Amino acid sequence: MPARSAEMLSVALVVPLQGPTGLYGPSCLACAELAAEQLNERDGIAGRQVELVVVDAGREPRVVADEVGRLVDEGRVQAVAGWHISAVRQAITRRVGGRVVYAFAAMHEGGDATPGVYMIGERPINQLLPAAHWMREELAVGRWAIVGNDYVFPRVTGATARLALADTTSEVVSETYVPLGTSDFGAVIESLSRQPVDGVMMLLMGQDAVHFNRQFARAGLSALLPRLSPAVEENTLLAGGAGAHEGLYAAAAYFDALGTAESTELARAYYARWGRWAPTLNAVGESCYEALYFLARVGEVCGSVEVAAVAAMPSGHFYSSPRGLMRLDGNLLDQDVYVAAADGMEFRIEQQIARAH
Incomplete structure (x- = not known):
């Protein structure tokens, strides 16, 4: 050609x-x-x-x-x-x-x-980590469970979060990684319900996050464990449906509601x-x-x-x-990076957590 x-x-x-x-x-x-x-x-x-x-x-x-x-x-x-x-x-x-x-x-x-x-x-230094600190201050989330897909970004980001939070009032208690394309999170969610954690860092992509959010809500965990994701966006909310997102927060540099x-x-x-x-x-x-x-x-x-x-x-x-x-x-x-709360199938901006400098 x-x-x-x-x-x-x-x-x-x-x-x-x-x-x-x-x-x-x-x-x-x-x-x-x-x-x-x-x-x-x-x-x-x-x-x-x-x-x-x-x-x-x-x-x-x-x-x-x-x-x-x-x-x-x-x-x-x-x-x-x-x-x-x-x-x-x-x-x-x-x-x-x-x-x-x-x-x-x-x-x-x-x-x-x-x-x-x-x-x-x-990147984690201006996205996930400032959001975790915000959730510690606003929602008293100190002990985190990480649930992510099993490839380089979730793995390295999870390790970064674990190390960065080790010297703070927050900590990563557990890490679970599943293959990209996972649709059944039953065992993962059952394990989360038994862990001494305050919140879940979701490092799940696309349809995997949709399945997880639906099953998490059906298990009755939404009101108990806030979730934080650097990857959930408006398409994920639309695909999940309004009932799947109580207690879900996202950190990103752009939202439709910005x-x-x-x-x-x-x-x-x-x-x-x-x-x-x-x-x-x-x-x-x-x-x-x-x-x-x-x-x-x-x-x-x-x-x-x-x-x-x-x-x-x-x-x-x-x-x-x-x-x-x-x-x-x-x-x-x-x-600039913001943290936003899911409100049905839209996001509500809560606070700016990082700035270009």
Whole structure:
């Protein structure tokens, strides 16, 4: 397959369209397409019109990485962006790392020193840990049980939480990890009911979180054990139903109910483009919008999105986005983060818990 014209910048948009995280897919696609349309009405990315080449991240990581690798090998794409789990990110990085710029939009467990890789989502130090401290102060949650999917992000995040809370008034009492795609949490929930814990850190993705929340509520634990998640968003609430979310809290840099000047501007454009029945606007979808605008920012500052050029992107660089003020810290981003309470099938913002600095 021939390479694209030099006038076109093709971006592999790697988002889940099937599997446990597939429920995020429609929001990811809608947000990314809106970003591409807006950028193409201006200067595109580094002066080139943007084309999105969608890659389904809901498959096995190796399969996803092989497809992205072929696109890069053939010159079909010149950048990679999108929301997907860290296991997919690691597979892609092994395959094409250092060859194209890569804007990884999801919340993540920490750094990746691969040249050209930018980790633009939230991380435990400004997301999960401040939220845990907030829940200690507001809800007296001190003893945590972690329930997560069994791959790199939940495992490393769980270990980070355990170590970070060890010298505080909070602690991690237990950790349980289940395969991605788990639908029966009966044994996990029965164990939780017997543990001396005050709350549950949910490191479950997509449909797994939906199943867990429903079964947790049916077991009568919602009023007893608050839950905290860095990954639950508006699609998860809609899929779970209004009765499954009592005592559920989320920490993220973006919510549909955020109501800031920056988030309101995106919401207005999003619903004007897609209508009132659009896929729900949420942190996961918005992160794909964020990733494309980040590539545009890099192109504006560096004059190109080639890996050699983006090395000149200065650490400490500030810019504004729908999430508010963003600050580049090496290849990571600091950003404002909020904790929100589930209220039926919507979120209610409780407090800002971290700031870009």
